[in-house]
Amino acid sequence: MIAETGLAALWLAAGLAALQFILMVSALRSGLHVDRAMRGIAIVQGALTLISFAMLLWVFARTDLSVALVFENSHSAKPFIYKVAGAWGNHEGSMLLWVTVLAVAGAVFALLSRRTGERTMLAALGAQAALALGFYAFLLIASNPFARLNPPAFEGRGLNPLLQDPGLAFHPPTLYLGYVGLSVAFSLAFGALLTGEVDSRLARAMRPWVLGAWILLTLGITAGSYWAYYELGWGGWWFWDPVENASLMPWLAATALLHSINVLAARGALKAWTMMLAVIAFSMSMVGTFLVRSGVLTSVHAFAIDPERGTFLLALLGIYVGAAFILFAVRGASLKEGAPFELVSRETGLVINNLLLSVILGIVFLGTLYPLFVEAVSGEKLSVGAPYFNSVAGPLALLLAVLVGVGPLLAWRRERRPVFKLLTVPALLGVTALAITIILAPAIGILPRLGLTVAAYLAAASVLPLIGRNPVRTPLATWGMVVAHLGIAVALAGMAANAAFTSERLAVARPGETLSVGPWLVQFEGVTPVAGKNWTAIEAELRATRGSGPVTLRPQTRYFTDPPTETNEAAIKTFWNGQLYTVVGKSGREGGWQMRLWWKPFVTLIWAGGALIAFGGALALAGRLWRLRRRRREPGWRERYA
Amino acid sequence: MNCGVRFAPLLFLGLLIAGLIWRLATPADTNVKSRMVGQLVPDLSLAPAVPGKSGWPLRSSSCGPVVINFFASWCVPCIAEAKQLAELERQGVPIIGIAVRDRPEDVADFLARNSDPYLEIGADPESKVQIAFGSSGVPESFVIDPYCKIRHQHIGPIEPSDVATIRGQVEALRK
Numbered sequence: 017m018i019a020e021t022g023l024a025a026l027w028l029a030a031g032l033a034a035l036q037f038i039l040m041v042s043a044l045r046s047g048l049h050v051d052r053a054m055r056g057i058a059i060v061q062g063a064l065t066l067i068s069f070a071m072l073l074w075v076f077a078r079t080d081l082s083v084a085l086v087f088e089n090s091h092s093a094k095p096f097i098y099k100v101a102g103a104w105g106n107h108e109g110s111m112l113l114w115v116t117v118l119a120v121a122g123a124v125f126a127l128l129s130r131r132t133g134e135r136t137m138l139a140a141l142g143a144q145a146a147l148a149l150g151f152y153a154f155l156l157i158a159s160n161p162f163a164r165l166n167p168p169a170f171e172g173r174g175l176n177p178l179l180q181d182p183g184l185a186f187h188p189p190t191l192y193l194g195y196v197g198l199s200v201a202f203s204l205a206f207g208a209l210l211t212g213e214v215d216s217r218l219a220r221a222m223r224p225w226v227l228g229a230w231i232l233l234t235l236g237i238t239a240g241s242y243w244a245y246y247e248l249g250w251g252g253w254w255f256w257d258p259v260e261n262a263s264l265m266p267w268l269a270a271t272a273l274l275h276s277i278n279v280l281a282a283r284g285a286l287k288a289w290t291m292m293l294a295v296i297a298f299s300m301s302m303v304g305t306f307l308v309r310s311g312v313l314t315s316v317h318a319f320a321i322d323p324e325r326g327t328f329l330l331a332l333l334g335i336y337v338g339a340a341f342i343l344f345a346v347r348g349a350s351l352k353e354g355a356p357f358e359l360v361s362r363e364t365g366l367v368i369n370n371l372l373l374s375v376i377l378g379i380v381f382l383g384t385l386y387p388l389f390v391e392a393v394s395g396e397k398l399s400v401g402a403p404y405f406n407s408v409a410g411p412l413a414l415l416l417a418v419l420v421g422v423g424p425l426l427a428w429r430r431e432r433r434p435v436f437k438l439l440t441v442p443a444l445l446g447v448t449a450l451a452i453t454i455i456l457a458p459a460i461g462i463l464p465r466l467g468l469t470v471a472a473y474l475a476a477a478s479v480l481p482l483i484g485r486n487p488v489r490t491p492l493a494t495w496g497m498v499v500a501h502l503g504i505a506v507a508l509a510g511m512a513a514n515a516a517f518t519s520e521r522l523a524v525a526r527p528g529e530t531l532s533v534g535p536w537l538v539q540f541e542g543v544t545p546v547a548g549k550n551w552t553a554i555e556a557e558l559r560a561t562r563g564s565g566p567v568t569l570r571p572q573t574r575y576f577t578d579p580p581t582e583t584n585e586a587a588i589k590t591f592w593n594g595q596l597y598t599v600v601g602k603s604g605r606e607g608g609w610q611m612r613l614w615w616k617p618f619v620t621l622i623w624a625g626g627a628l629i630a631f632g633g634a635l636a637l638a639g640r641l642w643r644l645r646r647r648r649r650e651p652g653w654r655e656r657y658a
Numbered sequence: 659m660n661c662g663v664r665f666a667p668l669l670f671l672g673l674l675i676a677g678l679i680w681r682l683a684t685p686a687d688t689n690v691k692s693r694m695v696g697q698l699v700p701d702l703s704l705a706p707a708v709p710g711k712s713g714w715p716l717r718s719s720s721c722g723p724v725v726i727n728f729f730a731s732w733c734v735p736c737i738a739e740a741k742q743l744a745e746l747e748r749q750g751v752p753i754i755g756i757a758v759r760d761r762p763e764d765v766a767d768f769l770a771r772n773s774d775p776y777l778e779i780g781a782d783p784e785s786k787v788q789i790a791f792g793s794s795g796v797p798e799s800f801v802i803d804p805y806c807k808i809r810h811q812h813i814g815p816i817e818p819s820d821v822a823t824i825r826g827q828v829e830a831l832r833k
Contacts, residue, residue, distance in 0.1 A: 292667065295667075296667075303674075306678070310678075310682065323682050326682045327679075327682055330675065330678055330679065330682065333675070334671070334675050337671055338668065338671060341667045341668040341671055342668060344664065344667065345664040345665045345667075345668055346664075348664045349664060385674070385677065388677055388678075388681055389677050392677055392680045392681070
């Protein structure tokens with residue numbers, strides 16, 4: 017009954033979404049006031065999907081083996097937390113999560129949004145319903161998560177050890193929340209293009225959604241990067257894998273949107289461009305989902321390839337993005353650009369920011385899909401890897417980081433003050449960092465060297481907007497911006513330090529042997545067999561010293577029996593100035609063992625920076641929402657803002 | 659905004675979707691085709707992989723027609739392929755084996771447990787010959803013509819349905 021309840025809730029939600037869409041079309045034509053009904057329907061629809069998802073969690077929690085999905089992806093011996101996480105660790109469950117987030121976002125929007133005009137709100141709710149409808153159809157027709165298995169199985173098949181990791185259990189849902197949060201921005205842009213009400217009110221209504229989605233995307237990407245770093249045992253934090261790029265592309269678009277939306281909110285300018293970005297940001301989320309779920313690109317993220325599902329998702333992508341682009345083409349001409357601005361102004365800074373982010377997005381997009389197009393046109397097979405992305409996107413990202421220090425200092429419309437003088441100290445810091453790296457590390461590459469230089473400059477430049485202000489009275493949004501920009505400097509420093517100073521040692525070592533890596537002497541004490549609940553392992557004992565007392569590391573090679581899988585469990589020790597990363601491999605000739613050792617100075621700054629960026633976003637979001645609350649208490653806000 | 663700019667995104671989307679439809683319709687072929695097909699066999703000599711079978715120079719005055727089969731005792735699909743190789747041998751197709759990254763005792767054990775369809779078996783302990791053939795894994799088979807040219811490549815295990823094809827390829831070269 018549980019599974020059937022879930023399925024019934026899903027059908028009901030789909031019916032309500034259809035109703036919501038039809039109501040929107042007829043209301044926009046007839047001018048009927050149906051906004052209360054629309055809001056109600058959206059809220060009930062969101063609640064129904066929540067019920068449906070809760071039912072899925074329930075069948076997974078109690079390992080109901082009469083449900084095909086549970087049989088495929090769960091096992092009675094799994095730890096409880098991974099039983100529950102197993103609900104979204106597969107195609108059907110993750111698509112149900114996707115549509116649940118979509119519908120709940122629609123419900124929250126219906127519940128809270130009072131800022132746009134009534135017609136735009138109706139159109140946006142209708143667009144959101146249309147989006148959800150496509151994904152309901154996808155679930156109900158092509159990937160029913162509640163399908164029964166008759167007769168029920170005795171035991172489940174899903175005990176994939178790689179999926180039993182907290183990082184993997186929680187980073188996909190975080191990314192999903194971010195992906196789908198952008199759907200509200202898409203729907204609002206669609207609605208505003210339809211009604212022609214593209215103005216600063218719309219921008220203020222859209223902003224919290226973009227900000228929230230962007231925070232979650234930032235967190236999801238940061239967590240995913242750290243998971244790949246420690247779990248795969250390859251010692252790298254970003255591989256330019258198609259699935260990684262699929263999460264980076266919406267982030268880049270959302271970052272651009274986050275900045276252009278401020279221009280629209282504050283000055284009523286960049287209307288067409290901001291609407292385009294809102295469409296593109298969610299389109300990139302759908303492209304990402306398509307790439308991941310259809311398996312058309314070869315990737316370390318091994319997902320099952322299914323042409324039928326791929327075709328379905330591609331059709332949805334074509335319909336939604338196509339409709340938005342057609343609307344843009346038809347209505348774009350009628351959008352009047354807002355207030356003009358001078359060359360040296362905050363607006364110009366944000367335009368340059370958007371241009372650079374868009375070009376980087378284009379570069380990543382091209383690199384990800386280029387192999388596909390070359391093969392389609394010439395039949396030739398090739399792959400695009402880190403050298404392309406680093407050398408093409410890297411310099412642009414550095415240029416952008418330089419400008420991040422300048423933009424926030426500029427005034428709206430026209431800058432008359434000599435603000436560039438403020439940058440003297442940061443520029444001097446950058447030059448000092450450059451000189452130090454040239455003297456102390458003459459051999460490092462040009463990009464890492466410039467990265468360290470820009471990081472030093474930006475760390476100082478990012479806090480300049482706070483200078484001369486009362487820290488208590490400074491708006492939270494400004495604090496958020498400063499913290500996020502500082503986070504860029506921190507992450508950049510980590511990336512550059514890791515690229516410039518990592519020492520690597522690959523060797524076959526016999527027990528008793530000592531290997532050196534960076535400043536460390538690592539003695540290989542020997543190996544011992546270890547057993548866990550569902551695995552056995554060979555565990556190496558390593559004693560590392562660097563002047564002071566030794567630290568012990570115990571990397572493992574684990575063998576899982578059901579299904580037979582071998583994983584490397586890296587042993588990582590974190591110090592204030594870096595990480596020692598050790599992996600033990602197979603036994604080689606004459607009693608030796610393969611060892612991979614890395615000393616990675618300041619590598620942790622990468623993820624600390626990512627977390628700082630997300631925290632900055634959270635501060636800004638809190639500030640905006642707080643201000644909104646306060647305004648609502650003022651008399652007459654409704655007349656002014658609604 | 660002029661018309662071209664407004665419709666550019668739509669055009670771009672169309673291109674993207676066309677490309678993705680093409681990919682869905684023609685799933686990627688993950689096999690690595692050898693560039694050596696149509697070329698002469700590499701000029702290498704092989705040591706015998708098991709006692710009792712001789713090693714030989716790959717390029718000689720009378721090369722084929724012959725099937726060169728890359729296999730290994732540690733390779734599970736090679737076990738599945740053994741029946742088909744035995745059938746080919748029964749039908750009079752000469753087969754030469756090359757044992758990739760293997761030990762003599764393991765090869766002997768493998769032949770005893772499955773079957774031994776090979777005229778000769780060469781040892782390729784470091785995959786040198788395999789790489790020279792442009793082969794990316796085991797099992798893989800190549801059909802060689804009388805003039806030492808590589809004519810056909812068969813990637814993966816030989817299935818029962820492939821037996822007739824391979825025999826036909828060898829027969830065609832006999833004329």
